[in-house]
Amino acid sequence: MKSKEKIIKSPLHVRIKISSRAKRLGLRVDSKEGGFLLNVPQLIFQRRDFQKNIDRFLLDAQPWMAKQNSTARQCIVLKPDLKIPFQGRETKLVQLKQIGPCSTVHIGDEIQVSGPKHFFHQQLVAFFRKKSGSVFKDTCINFANKLPKTVLKKPILFQRFSIKDTKSRWGSCSSRGSISLSWRLILAPEKVARYVCIHEVCHLLEMNHSTKFWALVEHFDPDFKEHRAWLKTHGRELHIYDD
Numbered sequence: 493m494k495s496k497e498k499i500i501k502s503p504l505h506v507r508i509k510i511s512s513r514a515k516r517l518g519l520r521v522d523s524k525e526g527g528f529l530l531n532v533p534q535l536i537f538q539r540r541d542f543q544k545n546i547d548r549f550l551l552d553a554q555p556w557m558a559k560q561n562s563t564a565r566q567c568i569v570l571k572p573d574l575k576i577p578f579q580g581r582e583t584k585l586v587q588l589k590q591i592g593p594c595s596t597v598h599i600g601d602e603i604q605v606s607g608p609k610h611f612f613h614q615q616l617v618a619f620f621r622k623k624s625g626s627v628f629k630d631t632c633i634n635f636a637n638k639l640p641k642t643v644l645k646k647p648i649l650f651q652r653f654s655i656k657d658t659k660s661r662w663g664s665c666s667s668r669g670s671i672s673l674s675w676r677l678i679l680a681p682e683k684v685a686r687y688v689c690i691h692e693v694c695h696l697l698e699m700n701h702s703t704k705f706w707a708l709v710e711h712f713d714p715d716f717k718e719h720r721a722w723l724k725t726h727g728r729e730l731h732i733y734d735d
């Protein structure tokens with residue numbers, strides 16, 4: 493018999509999965525949906541005292557769950573009607589009913605997706621990647637063209653641009669002139685994403701975090717400290733969405 497899934501509404505957000513293969517109750521962090529996933533053997537599920545059993549198990553597990561909850565990375569799957577920040581503005585995700593080819597468009601305060609429902613999340617992530625690719629590349633080219641060119645020091649030529657999804661950094665710039673940025677910055681306020689572009693572009697001239705480097709960043713973005721602080725405080729919020 494195949495495993496079946498059952499969602500039990502609980503303040504602890506525990507998703508229950510009945511499994512014919514499981515031998516005992518097993519609890520783990522649910523990285524896909526957020527919260528926890530409890531594997532329940534079919535045999536236990538069929539017993540009359542099923543609910544009592546589960547309640548007791550979850551009560552015992554509470555200290556462990558509380559600890560996991562504070563450290564676990566939240567993970568949200570993008571779904572219709574969910575409101576997310578897009579370029580810093582609250583934007584509603586909408587699934588269009590019309591049948592036709594897959595398309596994703598940003599209109600006003602909505603992002604409208606048409607295509608098969610099970611592709612909703614992937615379609616949106618692809619849209620964010622594409623959008624961030626075009627917006628951030630343009631921003632980088634624009635600032636790279638503005639870099640000062642002195643006789644003594646010339647910036648490295650801006651050669652390549654790519655979009656990544658690194659957890660530890662928002663962007664990078666290599667000594668070969670290739671700049672990478674995280675697509676998740678498309679969810680941040682525009683000024684913040686612009687600051688990251690400026691930061692990486694300035695590395696084309698100053699491959700360090702020296703006083704000279706920060707002075708150059710400030711020249712292009714006088715409020716860069718505010719934008720850097722935003723990322724420190726809110727950066728994690730951009731990572732709660734599944735990739």
Ligand SMILES: [Zn+2]
Nearest residue numbers: 691695700701
């Ligand atoms: Zn840097």
